[in-house]
Amino acid sequence: MSALWRYICPGGRMTEMKTLTAAQIRQIMTTYKTLGILGKKGSGKSVVIASCADALPEVIVFDMLGVYNPEAQYKTAVIPKSRYYENPTAFINKFDNSKLKKHVINFSAVKPSELIAEADKICEFILNHAKKTTGKLYVLVDEVADIAPERGKISDNFHFLVKNGRNYGIFVIMASQRPQGVDKSVLELCDGYLLSGQNGNRTIEEIVKITNSEDRRHTETILRELPERTFLFVHENENEPYKIPTYKNAFKQH
Numbered sequence: 001m002s003a004l005w006r007y008i009c010p011g012g013r014m015t016e017m018k019t020l021t022a023a024q025i026r027q028i029m030t031t032y033k034t035l036g037i038l039g040k041k042g043s044g045k046s047v048v049i050a051s052c053a054d055a056l057p058e059v060i061v062f063d064m065l066g067v068y069n070p071e072a073q074y075k076t077a078v079i080p081k082s083r084y085y086e087n088p089t090a091f092i093n094k095f096d097n098s099k100l101k102k103h104v105i106n107f108s109a110v111k112p113s114e115l116i117a118e119a120d121k122i123c124e125f126i127l128n129h130a131k132k133t134t135g136k137l138y139v140l141v142d143e144v145a146d147i148a149p150e151r152g153k154i155s156d157n158f159h160f161l162v163k164n165g166r167n168y169g170i171f172v173i174m175a176s177q178r179p180q181g182v183d184k185s186v187l188e189l190c191d192g193y194l195l196s197g198q199n200g201n202r203t204i205e206e207i208v209k210i211t212n213s214e215d216r217r218h219t220e221t222i223l224r225e226l227p228e229r230t231f232l233f234v235h236e237n238e239n240e241p242y243k244i245p246t247y248k249n250a251f252k253q254h
Helices: 022-031 045-055 088-094 112-131 156-168 201-211 216-225
Strands: 004-007 034-038 059-063 083-085 102-106 137-142 170-176 192-196 230-235 242-245
Touching: 034 045, 045 059, 045 102, 045 137, 045 170, 059 112, 083 088, 088 102, 088 112, 112 137, 112 156, 112 170, 137 156, 156 170, 201 216, 216 230
Parallel strands: 004 230, 034 170, 034 192, 059 102, 059 137, 083 102, 137 170
Antiparallel strands: 004 242, 192 230
């Protein structure tokens, strides 16, 4: 069953919605500088991240769980024409922007005690790279709670990218299956949110608080009624509802 993003304005209704073309989807992805994808395990977050990476021009993916590894057992999230780096150090040593535009960094083998430091190094490297180039660079992080936890030290350089990266042409898309475990100062910087309904009532309430939805009760009701592998897009500026297909390669069709 294809996953969908339900793309609505705050207070919108889950009725028949116009389906956007792939070109319009890409325009949305390039309009919002920071997006948060929140939903429990199995909701389709990684497939959405992979679809974004496949469609966007230049991306660097933080693979915190090892799901984008081309050698993984399940290949639904493998990103075509990408280079997979076995660890953050390999990325810094082998990065060659002139040949490839899709880069995936494996963080799954990094010790938990070293994750923040490694993320800081990569974010500093990305920022320095962006300062020397023109164009847009998309940083995709799947599972952001690992480098921006609600409790404990977060990656200061990642926080800087989320807050100020747009000044250097850096866009951030972050995903989490543990939104209540992500530092609120990071999540609140998102311009828009893709919300899965596959969450408990308490988690849904916390998610809606983070998004600053104008009609919290209505948004909570919609999330509880969403079918599997469906996302609700909540943000502030849109005035017309849409639905967006997110099956594999949907973003690349014309």
